[in-house]
Amino acid sequence: MTEPLHELRDLITNAFDFAARQGRSGTTMTSAVLKNTLLTLTGRTFNESQYGFDSFIGLIRSLPDLVTVEGERPPFVIRLATPPFPSQSTSLIDQQVPVSTRLPLASLADTERIQVRQDLWRAALDYTAPYGYWWVNGEAVEASAEIAPVGATRFQPITRDELNTARLKFGEQYLSPEQTTHWINVARGAIKALPERRAEWAAELKRLVISHVETWFEKTPGLERPNNLFSTPQTGSKRQRLPVVARPPARTAEQDDLRQLVLSVVRAMTEEELGTLQLPASAVLRVHQR
Numbered sequence: 001m002t003e004p005l006h007e008l009r010d011l012i013t014n015a016f017d018f019a020a021r022q023g024r025s026g027t028t029m030t031s032a033v034l035k036n037t038l039l040t041l042t043g044r045t046f047n048e049s050q051y052g053f054d055s056f057i058g059l060i061r062s063l064p065d066l067v068t069v070e071g072e073r074p075p076f077v078i079r080l081a082t083p084p085f086p087s088q089s090t091s092l093i094d095q096q097v098p099v100s101t102r103l104p105l106a107s108l109a110d111t112e113r114i115q116v117r118q119d120l121w122r123a124a125l126d127y128t129a130p131y132g133y134w135w136v137n138g139e140a141v142e143a144s145a146e147i148a149p150v151g152a153t154r155f156q157p158i159t160r161d162e163l164n165t166a167r168l169k170f171g172e173q174y175l176s177p178e179q180t181t182h183w184i185n186v187a188r189g190a191i192k193a194l195p196e197r198r199a200e201w202a203a204e205l206k207r208l209v210i211s212h213v214e215t216w217f218e219k220t221p222g223l224e225r226p227n228n229l230f231s232t233p234q235t236g237s238k239r240q241r242l243p244v245v246a247r248p249p250a251r252t253a254e255q256d257d258l259r260q261l262v263l264s265v266v267r268a269m270t271e272e273e274l275g276t277l278q279l280p281a282s283a284v285l286r287v288h289q290r
Contacts, residue, residue, distance in 0.1 A: 008051055008059075009066055014041055016080050024215055031057055031069075031076040032225035033218045040114065040210075040230070074224060115231050116209055124209045127157045138226050153223060158212050163189060166208050170201060 015037040020026025029037070035056050038046040053059040057076055061069055070077040116124075123133040123140035131143035136152035148154070164184055171180030174197045187193035194201050210230065217225040269277070 005051065005063070009063065011038060011041060011046075012063070012066060013080075024211070024218065027080045029078055030218055030225070031060065031074065031078055032227075033214055034060070034078050036214065036225070036227070036229070044231075114206070114210065116206065116213070117229060117231075120213055120229060121209060123155050124158050124212050125163075125205075127160055127163075129157075133157065135223070153220060156216055158208065162212075163208075166204065170197075170204055174200060 012034070015034055016026050016029070018037055018041065019029055019033075035046075048054070048056045048059040051059055053062070057069065060067055060076075060078060064081075066081055068079045068081055070079060117140075119140040123142075126133070126142075129142055131145060133140050133155040134143050134149060134152035135141075135155045136149050140155050141149075141152075167184050167189055168180065171177075171183065175183065175194075183189065183193045191198055191201060213229060217223060217229075266274070266277070
């Protein structure tokens with residue numbers, strides 16, 4: 001039994017609306033990005049066979065009054081024929097929900113369940129890597145030199161300014177101005193500075209990474225988007241934590257001298273003084289993972 005096409009029309013309209021709310025185009029996207037967005041909105045259950053089609057692009061071509069297909073071969077560009085008018089329920093959401101969380105209800109529920117591949121998570125957030133990251137052979141790989149491997153494409157991470165912008169928007173919703181300033185300028189965005197809002201920031205950060213990865217694939221010409229960028233764990237499976245570990249910059253002689261001075265001071269500290277010592281969580285995690 002096939003699903004009714006009117007439900008598919010609503011789903012596709014929601015997909016473009018979802019893209020617009022993430023700061024991307026609300027009228028065009030590649031066929032690969034559209035399909036993945038549909039998977040996100042349906043908890044990874046979407047399949048063109050539900051509507052009686054063997055191929056996704058064939059299903060999309062069957063809706064010429066809703067979308068048009070540009071291009072003769074992948075990646076196809078899907079264009080919304082008529083931008084949707086917001087419904088009354090959508091308008092209420094726009095009035096009451098902050099921009100950073102204006103997602104379709106299915107997407108809000110699925111964000112917690114979706115897992116981002118660890119290589120993409122690290123590449124998207126590790127803007128301190130000396131040579132950045134390459135996308136090569138279907139994986140995000142840290143670069144060891146400026147010279148690109150054969151068939152590699154430079155992967156653009158989320159910048160420090162983009163992260164701080166997201167933190168400012170998050171602070172407007174959950175923190176006082178003083179707390180936001182301290183979090184960004186003093187704690188440098190460390191999640192430990194949000195003892196009561198860690199879960200909310202983790203979800204917001206995941207949405208930011210998902211949107212960034214999708215946008216990068218959409219805007220990078222000639223790059224085929226794989227279908228395994230994200231996954232949803234089976235019920236009862238243990239979720240994997242994906243720590244963000246910023247790599248330290250290249251060491252200099254001055255830094256080595258300072259490091260030796262700090263070690264000498266720590267050795268001379270009393271037990272009471274050691275109890276007040278604060279260490280960056282990222283540095284502790286690097287040492288723990290060695």
